[in-house]
Amino acid sequence: MKILVTGENGFVATHIIQQLLAEGHTVVGTIRNRAKQPPIFDNVTYVVANLTSAEGWLDAMTDVVSPVHSAMKMPIIPN
Incomplete structure (x- = not known):
């Protein structure tokens, strides 16, 4: 089954x-920027x-059977 996971390199998403x-699914992961967020999984x-x-x-979403939404927009808070 092809599954989309948003926020691919976040703690929960990984x-x-x-x-x-491990269950044999095909996974599509979303990232915001390839240069700043290198892929984790081959x-x-x-x-x-x-x-x-x-x-x-x-x-x-092309051919995805189910999305798993684990991304969220985080505001940048100055110190």
């Missing part, structure tokens, strides 16, 4: 992806998509 891969397809934009989501 554990979800490990479990999905066997996951990565799509650049941001929660604040519609760009990338159509590609991310």
Whole structure:
């Protein structure tokens, strides 16, 4: 089964992806920026998509049976 996991390199998402891969699923992960967020898993397809934009989501959802939403927008708070 092809499953989309948002926020691919976040703490929660990495554990979800490990479990999905162990169960034999095909995983698509979203990242905001390839340069700043290098892929963690070799066997996951990565799509650049941001929660604040519609760009990338159509590609991310192609043939996906189920999304797992683990991303969230975090404000930057100055020290």
